[in-house]
Amino acid sequence: MLDVNRKPNDNSNDAADHQKNNIIINNNKRKRWRFIIAALIVVLVALSFNQLWHSVNYSLLHETYICSKDTCESTDIVEECCCDYESINDINGAILHPLLQELVKTPFFRYFKVKLWCDCPFWPDDGMCRMRDCSVCECPEHEFPESFKKPLLHILPKDDPVCQEGKPEATVDRTLDARSFRGWVEVDNPWTHDDETDNGEMTYVNLQLNAERYTGYTGPSARRIWDAIYTENCPRLNLQNRLSRADAYGETCPEKKVLFKLISGLHSSISSHIAADYLLDETTNKWGSNLNLMRDRVLKHRDRVENLYFTFLFVLRAVTKAAAYLDQAEYDSGNHMEDLRAQFLIRQLVHDSKLQDACALPFDEAELWQGQGGPMLRQQIQNQFRNISALMDCVGCEKCRLWGKLQVLGLGTSLQILFSVNDQGNPDPHVEDAVKI
Numbered sequence: 001m002l003d004v005n006r007k008p009n010d011n012s013n014d015a016a017d018h019q020k021n022n023i024i025i026n027n028n029k030r031k032r033w034r035f036i037i038a039a040l041i042v043v044l045v046a047l048s049f050n051q052l053w054h055s056v057n058y059s060l061l062h063e064t065y066i067c068s069k070d071t072c073e074s075t076d077i078v079e080e081c082c083c084d085y086e087s088i089n090d091i092n093g094a095i096l097h098p099l100l101q102e103l104v105k106t107p108f109f110r111y112f113k114v115k116l117w118c119d120c121p122f123w124p125d126d127g128m129c130r131m132r133d134c135s136v137c138e139c140p141e142h143e144f145p146e147s148f149k150k151p152l153l154h155i156l157p158k159d160d161p162v163c164q165e166g167k168p169e170a171t172v173d174r175t176l177d178a179r180s181f182r183g184w185v186e187v188d189n190p191w192t193h194d195d196e197t198d199n200g201e202m203t204y205v206n207l208q209l210n211a212e213r214y215t216g217y218t219g220p221s222a223r224r225i226w227d228a229i230y231t232e233n234c235p236r237l238n239l240q241n242r243l244s245r246a247d248a249y250g251e252t253c254p255e256k257k258v259l260f261k262l263i264s265g266l267h268s269s270i271s272s273h274i275a276a277d278y279l280l281d282e283t284t285n286k287w288g289s290n291l292n293l294m295r296d297r298v299l300k301h302r303d304r305v306e307n308l309y310f311t312f313l314f315v316l317r318a319v320t321k322a323a324a325y326l327d328q329a330e331y332d333s334g335n336h337m338e339d340l341r342a343q344f345l346i347r348q349l350v351h352d353s354k355l356q357d358a359c360a361l362p363f364d365e366a367e368l369w370q371g372q373g374g375p376m377l378r379q380q381i382q383n384q385f386r387n388i389s390a391l392m393d394c395v396g397c398e399k400c401r402l403w404g405k406l407q408v409l410g411l412g413t414s415l416q417i418l419f420s421v422n423d424q425g426n427p428d429p430h431v432e433d434a435v436k437i
């Protein structure tokens with residue numbers, strides 16, 4: 001099995017790996033108060049689904065529901081969740097999507113700190129990381145105010161190898177506003193492989209300049225990542241030709257089902273973003289939506305659509321559970337007016353009465369961890385998720401890696417908020433208190 005602590009040719013034994021994991025987790029326990037700020041990233045993850053629904057619902061399908069009659073009934077309840085598809089579509093269109101669109105433009109949310117180096121811990125360099133013809137895309141002079149252009153906190157040394165597909169659409173634009181990092185809170189998340197507090201290797205990215213969309217990343221490298229995710233860390237459930245849900249899931253425990261559905265939902269989201277913003281004609285550089293791709297990769301697979309909704313509700317639940325924290329958090333990017341606006345929008349989001357009426361409990365985490373061996377199972381699932389997050393360092397396209405890491409961190413933060421338990425398997429009071437402030 002792929003293990004994040006086992007490098008190629010690493011002969012260390014399981015006990016050593018286990019000990020290493022424990023050290024990492026214990027270190028993180030000491031920092032646990034700080035992880036919570038990363039929940040803010042969750043909002044960005046939610047945005048990606050909103051962007052998707054917006055473009056798919058209204059531009060591509062001209063139907064009210066992404067979950068149409070071919071896929072599922074709009075009044076069905078999303079499996080393992082507490083809201084129906086119709087309500088989700090309604091609150092998404094009326095409340096979440098417009099708010100999130102505004103929120104991610106604010107400096108506090110548009111910059112993301114990330115380790116973009118390509119150091120895959122699982123298999124030797126497959127050639128993807130050697131391509132050097134990947135210059136950082138310069139932004140037009142008129143795009144930012146003068147003060148925004150001056151300091152680049154971190155740029156890639158020219159002669160270092162960088163993971164890239166070599167296509168301009170796959171490169172990450174690193175233009176940033178240094179003022180935005182005043183008051184940045186250092187956090188680490190035990191569900192992810194990267195140490196988010198390790199500034200040495202981190203770079204800062206303006207997400208508004210690096211939209212998630214088609215990059216040309218495909219073939220064996222991409223396939224290998226998805227295969228490693230599903231076969232080694234998150235076994236696929238046979239949902240295609242199922243007779244019933246029970247047949248499909250068999251004896252799979254609900255916690256493992258959650259992990260699979262989260263990853264499958266993330267995969268649906270990535271495919272949908274590719275379809276929503278696709279390079280239709282390379283010679284004329286014409287971009288647009290690719291409905292066939294959307295149908296083939298997502299819409300004609302009922303389970304993939306369902307899992308997308310599931311993932312959205314899971315993240316939404318984490319955001320609503322952390323509402324009190326988000327309400328009081330410090331949004332300091334150095335731009336006072338913009339920061340006030342970010343706080344105002346967050347408060348609107350987490351206290352919206354229509355959202356609460358329509359979907360008070362998007363996902364009920366209290367239903368989980370009821371069986372025997374809760375703490376061990378949690379550790380196992382956490383290790384699997386860490387492996388998945390480590391696989392993001394094997395993604396051979398820089399922009400895909402950026403969005404993969406961002407969304408995995410968002411999901412990891414949701415998992416931390418919803419599934420944090422102490423050594424006895426009870427909800428961790430520190431995390432509980434933090435999200436209840």
Ligand SMILES: Cc1cc2nc3c(=O)[nH]c(=O)nc-3n(C[C@H](O)[C@H](O)[C@H](O)COP(=O)(O)OP(=O)(O)OC[C@H]3O[C@@H](n4cnc5c(N)ncnc54)[C@H](O)[C@@H]3O)c2cc1C
Pocket residue numbers: 212213214215216217218219222223225226263264265267268270271274297304392395399400401403404
């Ligand atoms: C982390 C990551 C991020 C990426 N980001 C981008 C990006 O931003 N832009 C870009 O152009 N490309 C991106 N890619 C590549 C993209 O995801 C595809 O791999 C690529 O477009 C090739 O698609 P494909 O048709 O071979 O099927 P893939 O999407 O590679 O799927 C592989 C197999 O997984 C199964 N599968 C597909 N969808 C689901 C689902 N929702 N649930 C369960 N199983 C599923 C199917 O059996 C499918 O054959 C990314 C890849 C990775 C690993």
